[in-house]
Amino acid sequence: xxxxxxxxxxxxxxxxxxxxxxxxxxxxxxxxxxxxxxxxxxxxxxxxxxxxxxxxxxxxxxxxxxxxxxxxxxxxxxxxxxxxxxxxxxxxxxxxxxxxxxxxxxxxxxxxxxxxxxxxxxxxxxxxxxxxxxxxxxxxxxxxxxxxxxxxxxxxxxxxxxxxxxxxxxxxxxxxxxxxxxxxxxxxxxxxxxxxxxxxxxxxxxxxxxxxxxxxxxxxxxxxxxxxxxxxxxxxxxxxxxxxxxxxxxxxxxxxxxxxxxxxxxxxxxxxxxxxxxxxxxxxxxxxxxxxxxxxxxxxxxxxxxxxxxxxxxxxxxxxxxxxxxxxxxxxxxxxxxxxxxxxxxxxxxxxxxxxxxxxxxxxxxxxxxxxxxxxxxxxxxxxxxxxxxxxxxxxxxxxxxxxxxxxxxxxxxxxxxxxxxxxxxxxxxxxxxxxxxxxxxxxxxxxxxx
Numbered sequence: 001x002x003x004x005x006x007x008x009x010x011x012x013x014x015x016x017x018x019x020x021x022x023x024x025x026x027x028x029x030x031x032x033x034x035x036x037x038x039x040x041x042x043x044x045x046x047x048x049x050x051x052x053x054x055x056x057x058x059x060x061x062x063x064x065x066x067x068x069x070x071x072x073x074x075x076x077x078x079x080x081x082x083x084x085x086x087x088x089x090x091x092x093x094x095x096x097x098x099x100x101x102x103x104x105x106x107x108x109x110x111x112x113x114x115x116x117x118x119x120x121x122x123x124x125x126x127x128x129x130x131x132x133x134x135x136x137x138x139x140x141x142x143x144x145x146x147x148x149x150x151x152x153x154x155x156x157x158x159x160x161x162x163x164x165x166x167x168x169x170x171x172x173x174x175x176x177x178x179x180x181x182x183x184x185x186x187x188x189x190x191x192x193x194x195x196x197x198x199x200x201x202x203x204x205x206x207x208x209x210x211x212x213x214x215x216x217x218x219x220x221x222x223x224x225x226x227x228x229x230x231x232x233x234x235x236x237x238x239x240x241x242x243x244x245x246x247x248x249x250x251x252x253x254x255x256x257x258x259x260x261x262x263x264x265x266x267x268x269x270x271x272x273x274x275x276x277x278x279x280x281x282x283x284x285x286x287x288x289x290x291x292x293x294x295x296x297x298x299x300x301x302x303x304x305x306x307x308x309x310x311x312x313x314x315x316x317x318x319x320x321x322x323x324x325x326x327x328x329x330x331x332x333x334x335x336x337x338x339x340x341x342x343x344x345x346x347x348x349x350x351x352x353x354x355x356x357x358x359x360x361x362x363x364x365x366x367x368x369x370x371x372x373x374x375x376x377x378x379x380x381x382x383x384x385x386x387x388x389x390x391x392x393x394x395x396x397x398x399x400x401x402x403x404x405x406x407x408x409x410x411x412x413x414x415x416x417x418x419x420x421x422x423x424x425x426x427x428x429x430x431x432x433x434x435x436x437x438x439x440x441x442x443x444x445x446x447x448x449x450x451x
Contacts, residue, residue: 027096041072041073042363045068046378046382065094068101077104082189083148084104108128109262114128114300119288123248127261133382162247194238203217307397312351349361387424
């Protein structure tokens with residue numbers, strides 16, 4: 001019998017061929033009854049960052065799909081910063097593991113219509129984290145590809161400028177972005193956390209003793225030696241205190257964004273639709289001035305094709321301060337009610353772009369349990385759009401969907417139902433594809449129900 005522990009390790013091998021072989025082998029062992037996996041349960045994580053941007057646990061899409069199968073998740077979705085590099089592997093891995101799911105991206109945009117407000121990017125008026133889910137096609141129209149390319153290039157340009165500023169501040173510690181940062185990510189899509197690891201490595205190379213290393217960082221960060229000693233481990237790591245002091249607002253590497261720093265909200269939303277995805281409104285916690293105008297913001301997005309709202313619920317209830325906790329739970333309840341009233345899906349997940357974040361939400365927690373069905377329906381919606389787009393090009397924004405399902409509520413209900421009915425995997429895609437000859441929405445649902 002193959003070494004199961006080794007195969008699991010290989011799911012995060014830098015070579016994609018190794019990852020694919022490992023997942024194939026593990027799934028074959030499950031099918032043969034040699035490896036047990038959990039029964040499918042009512043839990044989902046539709047917002048998993050991968051190694052193609054940054055995953056705090058080092059997970060590639062193949063590893064995430066295996067985790068979902070092994071632990072019995074109903075659905076899993078990938079979301080990476082600025083790129084769709086994980087999409088192909090994610091969809092393949094989900095098919096192999098027979099787990100519902102989708103591939104997506106997250107980016108920052110400038111929202112000129114709400115430029116006066118801080119929205120969901122703290123301290124940055126007009127800047128908004130914006131999300132697209134349900135991508136599956138490689139033949140992206142030129143207009144959309146141009147926007148996607150600009151997102152990737154813009155992120156790299158901002159990182160390089162940040163490295164230039166930090167190198168000057170941290171001298172004699174410095175990094176070369178191409179040599180030290182880009183090799184840390186499989187497709188050249190580096191993030192601030194990759195840069196933090198590179199600076200930690202560089203500092204350890206300059207200062208041989210721990211005392212020297214701690215003293216250096218204490219000086220450059222303006223922190224007490226004891227505080228630095230408390231967070232500085234023995235291995236290179238993307239330390240949050242360094243990020244907060246040097247890369248965030250007020251830090252020497254920080255650049256206050258403006259209208260030209262990030263792509264335009266409307267342009268990115270349009271590109272998501274042209275690329276076959278579903279634009280999703282990113283919601284933080286309801287406390288910013290912009291999010292106090294969530295009804296107005298959501299109305300603007302709905303007019304341009306937004307069909308869901310994304311929430312990272314753990315940071316809205318799993319809070320020690322009882323007063324803050326109650327306030328955020330109230331905001332969570334209100335935004336879910338608003339999404340239901342506006343007939344859009346609610347997408348949830350834990351991010352995983354920082355070590356220590358949950359691998360899966362606790363849907364049994366008191367603030368979460370009342371919304372379990374809403375969260376599960378959101379995952380079904382993502383899967384339903386994804387399989388329809390993959391098999392027939394009849395996703396949420398397709399001409400077929402607009403003709404068959406003109407109302408937002410009926411479209412939400414249809415794709416959620418398809419997501420519930422259609423099992424994951426290539427066989428289901430083939431069967432869906434066979435229904436292409438003029439099927440109405442009702443006829444298609446009836447046919448799938450008979451499978």
